[in-house]
Amino acid sequence: MAEMAQFPEMNPAPVFRLDLEGRVLLANRAAREIFGREDLIGRSWLEICPAMGAELWRRIRQDPEPPQHEVEVGDRRLLFTFVRPELGAQVFAYGADVTRERWQAAELALQARFPDMNPGPVLRLDLDANVLLANRAAREVFGEKVVERCWRDLLPGLDEARWKEVVHSRHPVNIEAAFGDRVWVFAHVRDQ
Secondary structure (H helix, E strand, C coil), X not given: CHHHHHHXXXXXXXXXXXXXXXXXXXXXXXXXXXXXXXXXXXXXXXXXXXXXXXXXXXXXXXXXCCCCEEEEECCEEXXXXXXXXXXXXXXXXXXXXXXXXXXXXXXXXXXXXXXXCCCCCCEEECCCCEXXXXXXXXXXXXCCCCCCCEHHHHCCCCCHHHHHHHHHCCCCEXXXXXXXXXXXXXXXXXXC
């Protein structure tokens, strides 16, 4: 029985036990750390959980499959799943940190828009100068198979020493190069 009592404390994610009025009966260490409070016991879930309104709380208490609730707490994004065992007098709220997943989704959305965001050649490179993304204008200049090629092989004047300058600089490094009848200035900016 003592091991069962310790289980929520050992969980690295936030765990709450709530009564049907929404008062916090238990909050594990992760919950206290994430919410930045030691005094969670006895507080109202509707007050401490962002965007938790009375109607949502009613659904959590009454629906056989309660809705999940995603919230932002500090710099984290949490997805709470609610369980009311056999419609008893308590509701368990299990939080999962989905910050990384939401950041990755936002990054994928940015990458999906990346090809058409700029009328000039724009490329995203890794630290070894391999082309990861290239917009339409860049593919018109360097060819359709520019992705995964090495940028140092494509850009005249960009040798190993100059590439190291690009990687270690906190300021844009401009390199001018002619392709066909056009001269381009490529501003290399390191994503810090």
